[in-house]
Structures are given as structure tokens and as C-alpha cells.
Amino acid sequence: MTASIETSKKPNATEDMLPPRGETGIILWLRKNLFATPTDTVLTLFCMYILYLFVPGFVEWSIIDAVWSASGRVDCWEQMEEPNSAACWAFVSTRLQLLVYGFYPEEYIWRVNIAFVLFLLALVPVLWDNTPRRPLALLYSALFPFIATWLVFGGFGIEAVETKKIGGIALTLLIGVTGIAFSLPIGIMLALGRTSKLPVLKMLSVIFIEFIRGVPLIALLFIASTMLNYFLPPGTTFDLLVRVLIMVTFFASAYMAEVIRGGLAGIPKGQIEAAQASGLTYWKTTYLIVMPQVLKISIPGIVNTFIGLFKDTTLVLIIGMFDVLGMGRSSLADPNWNGLAREIYIFVAIFFFICCYGMSYYSAYLERKLDTENKFQKK
Amino acid sequence: MNNNSVSDFNLRRLFYNQEVRSVGIQILTLAVICYLVFSIGQNVLVNLAAIGKDISFNFLWVPAGYDITFQPFVDYGPTNTHFRAAMVGLSNTLLVAVTGIVLATILGFILGVMRLSQNFLVSKLSQIFVEFTRNVPVLLHIFFIYGVIINLLPVPKKAESIGGVFFLTNRGIFAPAPTLEQGYEAVVGAFIVALIGCYALARWAKKRQMKTGQIFPVFLTSLGLIIALPLLANVVVGGAIGVEIPKLKGFNFKGGLILRPEYVALWFALSYYTASFIAEIVRGGILAIHKGQKEAAHALGIPANRTLRLVVIPQALPLIIPPIASNYLNLTKNSSLAIAIGYFDIVATLGGISLMQTGKEVETMSLVLLIYLCLSLCISASMNFLNHRVTLKAR
Numbered sequence: 001m002t003a004s005i006e007t008s009k010k011p012n013a014t015e016d017m018l019p020p021r022g023e024t025g026i027i028l029w030l031r032k033n034l035f036a037t038p039t040d041t042v043l044t045l046f047c048m049y050i051l052y053l054f055v056p057g058f059v060e061w062s063i064i065d066a067v068w069s070a071s072g073r074v075d076c077w078e079q080m081e082e083p084n085s086a087a088c089w090a091f092v093s094t095r096l097q098l099l100v101y102g103f104y105p106e107e108y109i110w111r112v113n114i115a116f117v118l119f120l121l122a123l124v125p126v127l128w129d130n131t132p133r134r135p136l137a138l139l140y141s142a143l144f145p146f147i148a149t150w151l152v153f154g155g156f157g158i159e160a161v162e163t164k165k166i167g168g169i170a171l172t173l174l175i176g177v178t179g180i181a182f183s184l185p186i187g188i189m190l191a192l193g194r195t196s197k198l199p200v201l202k203m204l205s206v207i208f209i210e211f212i213r214g215v216p217l218i219a220l221l222f223i224a225s226t227m228l229n230y231f232l233p234p235g236t237t238f239d240l241l242v243r244v245l246i247m248v249t250f251f252a253s254a255y256m257a258e259v260i261r262g263g264l265a266g267i268p269k270g271q272i273e274a275a276q277a278s279g280l281t282y283w284k285t286t287y288l289i290v291m292p293q294v295l296k297i298s299i300p301g302i303v304n305t306f307i308g309l310f311k312d313t314t315l316v317l318i319i320g321m322f323d324v325l326g327m328g329r330s331s332l333a334d335p336n337w338n339g340l341a342r343e344i345y346i347f348v349a350i351f352f353f354i355c356c357y358g359m360s361y362y363s364a365y366l367e368r369k370l371d372t373e374n375k376f377q378k379k
Numbered sequence: 380m381n382n383n384s385v386s387d388f389n390l391r392r393l394f395y396n397q398e399v400r401s402v403g404i405q406i407l408t409l410a411v412i413c414y415l416v417f418s419i420g421q422n423v424l425v426n427l428a429a430i431g432k433d434i435s436f437n438f439l440w441v442p443a444g445y446d447i448t449f450q451p452f453v454d455y456g457p458t459n460t461h462f463r464a465a466m467v468g469l470s471n472t473l474l475v476a477v478t479g480i481v482l483a484t485i486l487g488f489i490l491g492v493m494r495l496s497q498n499f500l501v502s503k504l505s506q507i508f509v510e511f512t513r514n515v516p517v518l519l520h521i522f523f524i525y526g527v528i529i530n531l532l533p534v535p536k537k538a539e540s541i542g543g544v545f546f547l548t549n550r551g552i553f554a555p556a557p558t559l560e561q562g563y564e565a566v567v568g569a570f571i572v573a574l575i576g577c578y579a580l581a582r583w584a585k586k587r588q589m590k591t592g593q594i595f596p597v598f599l600t601s602l603g604l605i606i607a608l609p610l611l612a613n614v615v616v617g618g619a620i621g622v623e624i625p626k627l628k629g630f631n632f633k634g635g636l637i638l639r640p641e642y643v644a645l646w647f648a649l650s651y652y653t654a655s656f657i658a659e660i661v662r663g664g665i666l667a668i669h670k671g672q673k674e675a676a677h678a679l680g681i682p683a684n685r686t687l688r689l690v691v692i693p694q695a696l697p698l699i700i701p702p703i704a705s706n707y708l709n710l711t712k713n714s715s716l717a718i719a720i721g722y723f724d725i726v727a728t729l730g731g732i733s734l735m736q737t738g739k740e741v742e743t744m745s746l747v748l749l750i751y752l753c754l755s756l757c758i759s760a761s762m763n764f765l766n767h768r769v770t771l772k773a774r
Contacts, residue, residue, distance in 0.1 A: 033499035040498050047500040200405035204412060214755035215748050216712035222730055222747075227740040230426045231419045311516035318719055325519055332526075341526045349515045349523075356514035 062087045062346075069093070072336045084339075091340045092347045095331045099347070102167015102322050108159065112170050115151040118144060119177070127362065145181060163241040167322035169351065175248055175323070176310040182249045183309065184302065187256025192286065194257060195264050205257070212254035218315055220247045225319040244316055252309040259305055263298035264290070296370050303363035307356045324348055423741060438737040439465070445732050447723045449639050461733045468728030469750060475646055475724065476711040476754075482650035483710060484703075487657025494662045505658065512655035517713050520652050525644035525720045535631050544624050546632060552643050553625035556636040562619035569612035570605070577601040641722035645714065653710045657703055664699035665691060696769040704762030708755055715751075725750055 021027075034044045065086035070076035076090055077083035092099070101109055122144035125137035152174070154160035166174065193205030212220075224243040232238075267290055275285040295302070317326030328344040331337065393399055427433065439462040446457050452470040455463055493505035512520070529549055533539055538546040538553075546553040584595035613620055625635030638646075668691050676686040717724040718731055730747040734740055 033497070036497060043496075043498050044500050047498075047504055050504075051500075198401050198405050200409050204408065211752070213708075214752040216715040216726070216751060218715045218718065218726060219730060219744065219747050219751065222726075222734075223744055226734070227744060230423045230741065232426075233418075233422055234425055234429060307514070311514075314516040314518045315716070317518075318716075325516070325522070329522070341522075341530075345519060345523045345527060349519055352516055352519065353511060353514045357510065360514070 060086070073338060073340060076340075087343055087346075088340055089343060091331075091337050091343050095328075095337075095344075098168060098331065099324060099327050100169045102171055102327060103165045104167070104170065105161060105165065108154075108161060111151045111154075111158070112166075115148045116170075116173075118147060118151075119173075145178070163239050164321075166241075168327045169324045171316075171321065172310075172313050172323045175245060175313040175316065178245050179248045179252050179309045179313070180306050183252035183256045183305070186249065186253035187305075188260055188291070190253060190257035191260035191264060194261055209254045209257050212251055213258070217248070217251050217312055218318055220251055221315060221319050223247070240319075240321070244319070244321065248309065248313065251312070252305060255305045255308065256302065259298050259301035260294060262301060263294035266297050267293055299363055299367050299370070303359055307359050310356060310359070311352060324351060427741070432738065434741060436742055438733075438739050438742070441737070443733065444736065447728065448721075449642060449723055461729070461737065464733060465725065465729040465746070468723055468725035471642075471717075471722065472711075472714055472724040472726075472754075475642065475649065475714045475717065475722070478646055479649045479653065479710050479714065480707050482646070483653035483657060483706070486651055486654035487703075488661055490654055490658035491661030491665070494658060495665060509655040509658050512652055513659075517648065517652045518716055518719060520648040521644055521716055521720060524648045525640065529640045529644055535627060538627070538632070544622075546625060548632070549640070550631060551640045552638040553632040554636040554638065555622045555624045556634070558621045558623050560619045560621065562616040565616045566609050566612045566620050570609045573605045573608040576604050576608070580604070639722075641717070641720050644720060645717050645722050649710050649713055652713075653706050656706050656709075660699050660702045660706070661695075664695040667698055668694050693769070697766060700762060700766045700769060704759060704766070707762065708758055711754055711758060712751065 035041045065080060067076045067079045067086065067088050067090055070079060070088065070090035073088065073091070076088040080086050097106075097109075101112055104112060122141040125131040125134050125141055131137050150156060150158075152161070152166065152170075153163060190205050190209055193201045194209060196202050196205075221244060224247040225240060228243045228246075229237050271289055271293070272285060275289040280288065313323055314325045316323050317329065322330060325348050328348050331344060332341055424434075440460050442458050443461045443464040444457050445464070447455055447464065447467050449471060450467045451474065453463065453467045455467045490505050490509055493501050494509065496502045496505075532547050532549045535546070535548045535550055538548045540546050544555045580595075580600060581597050584597045588594055623634050625632040625637075627633075672690055672694065673686060676690045677683075681689065714724055715726040718727040721727070726747060729743050734743040737743070
């Protein structure tokens with residue numbers, strides 16, 4: 001670069017020639033990326049044909065011709081040129097309260113909203129390193145689950161709300177966030193147990209992890225809904241939501257344990273030996289030396305487990321709880337709006353896509369950030 | 380640490396002794412776990428006795444009394460036992476798992492290779508599909524295929540046909556079925572002979588290549604052999620293996636193979652969902668192979684397709700098989716979502732209707748868990764074996 005600038009300054013140098021036409025800009029890009037070889041051209045044309053088949057029709061169906069407000073399916077179809085020729089988003093918007101809060105009493109919905117805002121605030125110090133006064137903010141994040149439980153389910157001075165009233169996106173977030181918050185520490189303990197030198201601890205961890213990983217979540221949820229109460233002393237019983245939360249957390253922590261174990265295997269033995277030589281105890285070695293490195297290299301796996309857990313929350317609809325998908329499906333039974341499954345499913349799909357894609361995007365960012373910090377340690 | 384003199388003994392030292400500590404912790408944990416297991420067992424017995432139930436597996440031999448709409452392998456009617464219903468469920472689980480794994484692998488490799496394509500449109504299309512699919516719950520995919528896509532298909536009278544032999548309708552997919560008549564053993568025999576022939580051919584071709592350096596087109600010849608020999612045998616014995624094409628009679632198709640909508644939806648949704656994960660694994664595995672490997676192969680004059688087959692894939696396979704194996708396991712476990720759309724798998728039969736009818740929660744659920752544990756063990760064992768086979772041995 002600098003060389004060419006210098007030569008152009010010389011008085012008798014030949015002028016820089018422009019590259020030949022078709023070797024720069026958009027034409028070059030097109031030639032290189034779409035029409036490099038005859039096969040490529042055929043593939044490109046084929047893809048364009050596929051896009052032509054689906055995209056214009058979908059845009060027309062979902063946006064241009066769509067009906068945004070109506071009182072029922074019949075009303076909706078009357079507003080279209082031809083019945084059932086476009087999306088009827090009015091269905092989603094009239095059902096929005098159910099889809100977001102479930103059967104939560106309307107006069108207390110503000111409590112869920114406040115809990116949600118507090119949840120976003122609690123996320124800030126966890127996700128963002130430069131939060132002012134981070135230690136204090138993290139303390140708040142740690143206290144948040146208790147505040148949220150109190151706000152959503154009441155008691156201690158405010159009106160109590162039954163746990164089966166909550167549904168929709170609120171329930172999905174509740175199960176997802178609880179599972180995420182508890183599965184990481186339990187998973188770390190299980191992974192440490194599995195790599196431990198103590199045979200009994202190791203065996204117990206292996207049995208737990210392999211058992212949970214070997215069976216489908218839906219079987220565990222069935223156990224939670226039909227027979228977990230048999231395991232408890234006679235007379236004691238606890239809420240279905242709590243039972244489901246326990247099962248989902250156990251399920252995710254077994255997978256988390258395997259991710260962490262993979263990270264533990266990636267730590268050079270010298271790190272641990274050096275820590276022991278400096279006189280650190282097992283727990284100090286683990287907390288100060290091993291875990292920071294393990295968590296760093298296992299970020300993609302950890303976030304993938306979180307995403308998997310968040311998607312798996314939909315399974316609770318099979319045991320009769322109404323998460324966002326369950327709520328959507330129960331809306332389909334409404335005779336007034338019958339036959340509009342597409343709109344509901346697309347709404348739910350977009351919700352999950354935004355949440356899960358957001359998580360994987362954040363993990364990619366975190367990986368990049370931590371990677372640059374570690375440039376010199378790399379082999 | 381100095382503990383050679385007995386007079387030094389005191390509790391404090393004992394507490395900090397590492398060996399004593401580790402043994403102590405383990406005994407303590409074991410005691411706690413034993414107590415938990417024991418008390419849970421006792422609670423179960425007490426609780427069951429309180430509502431007048433006992434633990435016995437005799438219900439398995441009692442007539443089930445419910446109907447199962449999809450039973451391609453095991454004959455079953457409402458008068459058969461719960462055990463037989465469970466067997467139908469197990470065979471249905473295996474069917475959807477095996478066919479799902481096959482389709483997911485094919486789709487996954489196609490999507491993964493598309494993602495690596497030089498062509499911008501091809502790679503972007505694959506990326507959009509993969510990102511969208513893997514970030515949406517599989518249960519939603521199943522509902523969408525079952526409740527929307529299959530409903531969009533025409534009624535049997537106006538069926539969409541593929542080549543006049545496959546018919547897509549909202550009552551399922553109708554496919555041609557093979558019919559067996561006398562003498563079909565000869566065709567099967569010919570097929571086995573063709574397989575042995577292929578093996579011999581491959582060995583001979585390798586020997587010849589080692590000796591002379593000439594390459595024999597083994598793949599195409601084998602393919603020809605495998606297709607031609609059984610076909611020839613079939614003609615010789617007078618068409619013992621025929622094909623029955625479904626025909627429209629009245630309002631529905633008769634004959635041929637019927638794939639019910641529940642099965643099609645579950646199979647297809649599980650396959651493309653898992654394929655989107657496999658695609659990322661394949662892409663990662665191929666990208667992990669150092670560029671120099673490819674360049675060296677080019678420098679040696681090895682053509683591109685053979686470079687992929689002989690240089691890139693053998694090195695990528697050990698990287699991609701373990702994660703693919705865990706995706707196969709996930710697909711098998713996700714097949715339990717069948718219950719949501721009324722496909723009769725093992726959870727829907729034994730853990731669903733049989734449980735409701737007999738009230739034997741503990742027995743049915745423990746059988747279901749046991750069956751899934753066995754399935755998972757089988758899959759991971761066979762994938763471990765495969766991985767062991769393809770791992771490059773350092774010489």
C-alpha cells in the first residue's frame with residue numbers, strides 16, 4: 001500500500017492503471033460468488049427460482065394482504081379478497097394477553113411486568129463487565145430470584161396467586177431462567193464429582209449423569225407429574241410447578257456436567273500441579289485456577305445447553321401446563337378462531353428464535369472477547 | 380506432615396489429614412445417599428399401600444383394551460395384552476428412530492456441504508435454514524408439520540403424485556410396497572452374491588492398485604453389480620418380487636405402503652431438526668482440517684473429489700462422529716414427543732395409555748426408563764465402535 005503511494009509521487013512514474021472492467025466492485029463479487037463455474041450458475045439460478053417460489057408469496061401472505069384487526073375468523077376472512085388467502089394476525093393480537101401471561105389475574109399483571117423489568121436489570125451485571133459498582137449489582141442479581149418469586153406468586157403482604165394461573169411466555173421464561181440459573185452450579189459440582197479421585201463420589205456422579213442423559217425429558221416430566229409425590233413422606237406434597245422445575249434443572253445439569261467435564265479435560269495438568277505446589281487447597285485450586293479457565297473454554301457448550309433447555313421448556317405442555325406453545329395450542333380450540341394454526345405457530349417460533357438466537361449471538365461475542373484477552377497464552 | 384509418633388495424635392490433626400478426610404467424605408456421602416434411597420423406597424411402599432396398590436408386573440399380561448392405529452411390525456388388537464401393546468410401541472419408536480437417523484444424516488451432510496459452498500446464495504440459504512431450525516423447539520416443528528403442512532396437502536381424490544407411484548395426501552403418504560411371491564429367495568440369494576462379489580472386487584482392485592498403480596472404478600461397478608444381479612434373478616424366476624402401486628378406490632387409496640400423517644410428521648420434523656445440528660458439526664469438522672492438507676493433495680495432482688474422499692473426510696470423521704452420535708441419541712429420545720401428536724411410541728403406549736388404565740405408575744415408568752437406557756447404551760456403544768474404527772492410527 002505505502003509502496004504504491006510513494007511511487008505515484010515520483011514525477012516520471014507511470015500512472016496507476018485502473019483494474020480492468022469487471023474485476024472490481026459488484027461485478028467481481030457476482031462473478032466470484034454466484035457465477036464462478038457453469039455448475040455454480042446452474043445452482044444460483046436454481047436457488048433464485050426457489051426463492052422466487054416462496055419469498056414473494058410469503059411476504060404477501062404475512063404482511064401485504066394480512067389482516068391486523070378483526071373480531072373473529074369469519075370477520076377476518078371477509079376482509080380478504082379470498083377467504084383464508086392471507087395471515088390473520090388479529091388472532092394473535094386478541095390472544096396476546098393469554099400468550100404472554102397465561103391465566104394470571106388481570107389486576108396483578110403489573111407484578112409480572114415489574115418482575116420482568118427487574119429481570120432485565122438483573123441481567124445487566126451478569127452480561128456486561130463494565131457495569132458500575134458491579135459487585136453490588138451482582139448481589140442484586142443473586143437476590144433477584146427471591147424477589148421475582150415473591151412478586152409473581154405473592155404472599156408476605158401481597159395477594160397470593162396460584163402457580164397454575166401463570167402461563168404463556170411468563171411460564172416459559174420462569175422455567176427457562178430457573179433451570180439456567182441452577183443447572184450451571186449443579187453441573188459444575190457433578191463434573192467435579194465425575195473427575196474426582198474419590199471413587200464413591202465419582203461413581204455416584206457417573207450414575208446420575210448417565211441415567212439422566214439416557215432417558216428422554218418427557219419421561220422425567222411424567223415421573224414429576226404422576227409419581228414424584230410417592231417418593232415423599234406420606235402427607236407431604238408440593239406444587240406441580242416446583243416438581244417440574246426440579247426435573248428440568250436435573251435434566252439440564254447432567255448435560256451441563258458433560259460440557260464442563262470436556263472443559264476440565266482441556267486444562268493442562270501443569271496448571272493444577274503448579275497450584276498445588278504453591279500450597280493451594282483443592283477448593284482454592286478449583287475456584288481460583290481451574291474454573292475460570294474451564295468456564296472460558298466451555299462457553300459455546302454452556303450456552304448451547306442453555307438454548308436446549310430453553311427450547312425443552314415447551315415439553316411441559318404434554319403434562320398439561322400452559323407454556324407459550326401450550327397456550328397457543330389451546331387457543332386453536334376456540335371455535336371463533338378455528339383453523340388459524342399457522343399464525344400462532346409462527347408467532348411462537350419467532351419468540352423462540354429471538355431468544356435462542358440472541359443467546360447464541362451473545363455467546364459468540366463473549367467468545368471473541370475472551371479470546372483476544374488470551375492472545376499470548378495461546379500455543 | 381509428621382505423624383510417626385502416636386503421642387502426636389489429636390483430633391485436629393486427624394481432621395486435616397487428607398486421606399482420613401477423603402474417606403470420611405465418601406462414607407458420609409454414601410450414608411446420605413443410602414438413607415435417601417432407602418427412605419424413598421419406603422415412602423413409595425407406604426404411599427402405595429395407603430391407596431391400596433402394590434408393586435407387581437402382572438398387569439403386563441392383562442388385555443389392554445385400547446386400539447393402536449399404527450402397527451406395521453407387530454400384529455395387535457384391543458384383546459391383546461399390555462405387553463404386546465408395549466412391543467408395538469417399542470417397534471414404532473425404533474422405526475421412527477432408525478428412519479429419522481438415516482434421513483437426518485443425509486440431510487445434515489447435504490446442508491453442511493452446502494454451507495461450505497463457494498456459491499453465496501447456496502451457502503446463505505443453508506445458513507438461514509440451519510439457524511432458523513435449530514433455534515426453534517422441536518415440538519413446535521412437529522406441531523407445524525402435523526397441523527399445518529399435512530393439512531395443506533390435498534385430499535386423496537386430488538392427491539399430489541410423484542411419478543405416479545408416491546401419493547401425498549392429508550391422510551398420509553402412500554408409497555409402493557414390495558410383494559413377495561414364490562421364488563423370491565432366489566432374488567435375495569442373488570443380492571447376497573452381489574454383496575460378496577463387491578467385497579471381492581474391492582479387495583482385488585486394492586491389490587491391483589498397490590501393484591500397478593492403476594485405479595479401478597470400484598464404486599460404479601459395485602453399484603451396477605448390486606442393482607443388476609437381483610434384477611436379473613427376478614426376471615429369471617418370473618418376477619417373484621413385484622411392486623404394488625397404491626390405487627385410488629372411493630375416497631382413499633388401497634394397497635401399497637401407507638405412511639400415516641403422525642408418522643410422517645414426526646419422522647420429517649425430527650429429521651430436519653437433527654439435520655440442522657449435524658450440518659453444523661459436518662461444517663466444523665471439515666473446516667478443522669488444515670488448509671495445507673488440501674493444498675498438498677492438489678500439489679500431488681490428486682483431483683478435488685478424491686482429495687475430499689481420501690484426504691479431508693478420513694481426517695474429519697474422528698472429529699465429527701462423537702458429536703453426531705450424541706445427536707442420534709437426542710433424536711431417539713426426542714421421538715418420545717410422539718405422544719403430543721398421537722403416534723403410538725413406547726411412551727405413548729406403555730407410559731401413556733397403559734399407565735392411565737392400570738394405574739401402575741411406578742412399574743410402567745421404570746420399564747420405560749429401562750428401555751430408553753438400553754437404547755441409549757446400544758447407540759453409544761455402536762457409535763464408539765465406529766469411532767474406534769475410523770480413528771487414524773498413528774504409525
